[in-house]
Amino acid sequence: MPLRWPAARPGTVEVLEAPAEAVPAGITRNGTIVGSAGDFAEWTGWVRYPDGRVEDLTVPGARSSVVHAAEGHWAVGRVDLGEPNSVRVRWDLRDRSWSRLADELPWVTDVNARGVVVGGDRVVRGGDSRILPGGGGGRIGVGARAIADTGTIVGFRNDDGRVTPVRWTGC
16 A cells, blocks of 8 residues: 655655555656556556546556656556567656657656656657667666656666666766
8 A cells, every 4th residue: 555754744654545556656746646556467557646536547458557657747657568578658647648658768767857768778758769878789788767857867887797877968
């Protein structure tokens, strides 16, 4: 069951209305919460709005949906549409509409308030997907973990087992 600890009321814990077996994955600045719920491999994404309303966050025809992160009025995750690989998607939380993200995006880890998505070695703006600099191929790889509203991205570089933190700006 999802819980919330309001910063304005230290020591207070609130039990939130959410689907059975709900696991929250993100919260936006206005208090909108996203997550996934259900049995293994049959998950359904959900969104809980600040007014307490809870709705599914999925895609028509999806076998399952998983939500990974949210910011502003955007959420990102993946859905199983019966294809060989899961489809990475971005939802607009204002109306729960969705769009498919670039197929070359290996996974999604974060989204900022402008809807810019990061995951693996890529950054996605709208329908455009670009590889982050510094990877070098072969035994050197990079991975994006989070993106700020300013566009700054943080992640890591793995140089043959030596992992170091990385920050990208202006990508």
